[in-house]
Amino acid sequence: MNTADLGLPVAVPSTALFTDQYELTMLQAALRSGTADRRSVFEVFTRRLPEGRRYGVVAGTGRVLDAVENFHFDETILGFLRERSILDGPTLDWLADFRFRGDIWGYPEGEVYFPGSPIMRVEGTFAEAVLLETVILSILNHDSAVAAAASRMSVAAGERPLMEMGARRTHELAAVAASRAAYVGGFHTTSDLAAGFRYNIPTVGTSAHAFTLLHDTERDAFTAQVQTLGSGTTLLVDTFDVTEAVRTAVEVAGPNLGAVRIDSGDLLLIAHRVRQQLDELGATKTRIVVTSDLDEYAIASLAAAPVDAYGVGTQLVTGSGHPTCSMVYKLVARADSDAPDAPLRPVAKKSMGAKTSAGGRKWAARRPDEHGVAEAEVVGTGPVPPELTDHQLQVPLVRGGTVVAREPLDAARDRHFAARGGLPLSATQLSRGEPVLPTEFV
C-alpha cells in the first residue's frame, strides 16, 4: 500500500524529511563554499539530566539505525524541495545521490548516561553528517525520556510486572516508540497493539467501565467477559461498588478468576480490602491489578500493598515530568580541508552563555571502584588510559554507511538492567539528587 493512503503524518516516503530546513540550506552553502567535504565529527550529548534525576537511559538507538538506513531523497521529496524553491539545482542533484556513508559510534541501547556522556558520535563529511541532526535528536530525545521514566518505575515496582497503557495520552506513533522505550527501561507488556505488531512486545488488556455500563447489570458484563475470555481474565471492579463487584466477580468466574483491576479511589486502602475479600472468598490466587495516574512515587507507595501488577499510562509516556531530554548534536571537530588525510581540529562555540561545550572527538569509559561498582564517567579527547581500555562505552553502530549493530530489543533491555545494576546503590533512590556518577573530563 501507499503510505499516503494512511491520511496521517506517516505520508512521508523516507526519513529524510524529518529534518529542519536549515540543515539543507547549510548543506547548500557548504557545497558552494567548498567546505562540504571537510571531514567532521558531530557528537550527541546532554549538558544536564532532568532536575533531580540520578541517571539517564539511552533508548532509541535501534530506531536511529533504521532511520539512517532509510534517509534518502526520492523524487517525491526532491519535487517538494524544488517546488518550494528551498534549494538550488546542484544541491538537489547532490541529494538525489545521497546515502550516509560515514561512521556512527555510540553508547549501546539500554546503557545509562550522565551529563557530558558522548552518547552518539557521527563521523563523515560535513555534508552527510549535518543532515542527520534532527532525526537523530528526535528519536533519542523522545525515546530516552520515556525509558528513563520506565526505569525509575521499574525500580519502584521491584519484581511486580509493569504494563504500559499510555497510548491514548500521546501521539499515536509516539505511543509505539514509547512502548518500545518502556520495554527497554524495564516494562513487561503493552496495551498498544501497534507496538505488539511492530516490536513484538507482549500485549495485554482488561476491560473498560464502558463494557460494564453497556450491560444491564454488572453480573451480565462479568459473565459475558468470562464466557468468552475464560476465568483467567481480568475483571474491572470499580464501576459501581467495589465490594459487591468483587463478590460478583468470584461468583461468576469462580475462585480461579485471573485478576481484578482497580482504576480509581485510594488504591492502597482498596487493595488491602479487596485482597482480604478475595482470600475470604477462596480466590487466593486472583491477582490485583491497579491503574489510575500512577507514577514511580505512587508505585513505590504501594510497595507494601497486596498489589500484583501496575498499569501505567500518562506519566510513563510523558517521561514523568520530563517529556524530552536535552540532548544536542554538536560539531566537535573538523578538518581544515577536504583532503582525505587532513587532520581533525577540535571546535566549539565560545560565546557567553551556558551553551559552550568541549571540542574534540571523545571517548568515554565508566571507571569501576575496587568492588566493581561504577565510580565515575570518564570522558576524554586524548589517548584512552590503559586502565580504562576494558571499560569503554562506545561501540560501532554504523561503518561506512552500513549498520553493524542490529540486535533484538531484549538485548537492550538486559543491558539496561546490567548497567543500572552496576551503579552505586543510590542510583535507584527516587528522591531528587545529583547524578549518581560524576563526569570527569580528561
Next chain:
Amino acid sequence: MNTADLGLPVAVPSTALFTDQYELTMLQAALRSGTADRRSVFEVFTRRLPEGRRYGVVAGTGRVLDAVENFHFDETILGFLRERSILDGPTLDWLADFRFRGDIWGYPEGEVYFPGSPIMRVEGTFAEAVLLETVILSILNHDSAVAAAASRMSVAAGERPLMEMGARRTHELAAVAASRAAYVGGFHTTSDLAAGFRYNIPTVGTSAHAFTLLHDTERDAFTAQVQTLGSGTTLLVDTFDVTEAVRTAVEVAGPNLGAVRIDSGDLLLIAHRVRQQLDELGATKTRIVVTSDLDEYAIASLAAAPVDAYGVGTQLVTGSGHPTCSMVYKLVARADSDAPDAPLRPVAKKSMGAKTSAGGRKWAARRPDEHGVAEAEVVGTGPVPPELTDHQLQVPLVRGGTVVAREPLDAARDRHFAARGGLPLSATQLSRGEPVLPTEFV
C-alpha cells in the same frame, strides 16, 4: 512504496492498530453476549484543564477524521491478531468487514474548550464506537496540548511572528502533528520539512553554530551563507563574540541583511545592544530573531525588547509543562436492546473516587453576555433552550461513516483566533487562574 520499508513505527498499514487490546476483547465479549449492536453514545471531554490554564484549544480534529476513515482491518492486521490468539474466529470475521458507519459530532478544530465540554461525540453501535477510543484520544490529547501552548505563546508574542522549531525535541512524527497543532494555535511557520510537506505549513530555517565552526573564520561562514542564500538570509551571531559577529554580518551582507539570530545569553540585554549596533551600521531594517528555550513567559518578557520574531522548540512541542490533556472517552448513553428504535438510557460510572461523570448525550453552547462576550459554557442533556440554539458548539463531523467536515488548516486557525477573541479579556492572562468560563450543567 511499502510502509514497512520505512523501518520505523510507521510500519502500520492502517490506523486500526492504534488501539488498546481491551477494545478488541470487549468487542469479542459483546458479540458473544449479544450487546454489541446496542446503540451507544461515547463522549470525549476533560474533567479539568491543566493547573492554572484559562482555556483549552481543540486540535487534531482533522487528523481524527483521517484516522476514522482509515480504520480498517486488512489481512496483515487480522493475521497478526490471529497469530497472537488475541481474538476468536467470529470476531476476526466481524473485523474483516468493519468500517465505522456511525456519526461523529464535535467542537470544530481551533475552538476553545473548558472542563466538561463535550469536545467530541461518537454515536453508533457499541461495537463500532468502542474501537475508536484510543486513536481518537491519542490524537486529541497530543494535538490539543500543543495547540494550547501555542495559543498562549501567540498571545504573548502579539503581532510578532512565531516559528515552530521543536522537531528535535519530540518523536519524529509527533513533531509533524505538533507543527500542525502549533499552526492552529497561532504559529506562523515551521522548521520541520515533513510538516511543510504534509500540511503545507510555510517552512523556514537559519543556520547552526556548526556551520560557523566548519569554516576557518566566521567571516568565511557568513560569506558562504550570503553568497548562496542572498542578503535576506538570517545569520547566527552568537558562536563567538556577538558584537564582532554583527559587525562582520553587516560588512558581508550589507545593510539589507535580512536578520540576525541570537540563540544564547541574556536575550533582552543582547537584543537591545544588537539593535543599537545594527541601527548604527545602517542596517535599520535587519530583523532580530531570538531562540533559546523560549516559553510563553520568556516571550512575554521580551515584549519591550527590539525583537522581531521568536523561534520556539522544546516548550512548544511538550505543551509548556503539560504534554498531554486529560481527555477521556466515556460511554454516556446506550440502548437496552439492539432494536433500532430502542431508546437511549444515560449511563455513568458511580464508584467512589474522582472519576465519576454525568451520563446522557450532551449538547453544548457558549452563552454570550449583552456585549457579545462569552460568559458561560452551558452543557445539557435535555432540549436546547431557545436562547442558546444559535450558540451551539458541536457540528457534524461524520455522518453514517462519511466525513462531512473537511476543511483547510487555515480555517481552524482562523476559528481559533475568533473563539479566543470572543472570551473575556482575562482569558489571555498568562498567570495561573481558574478557567475563564464556568461550565454550567443544565
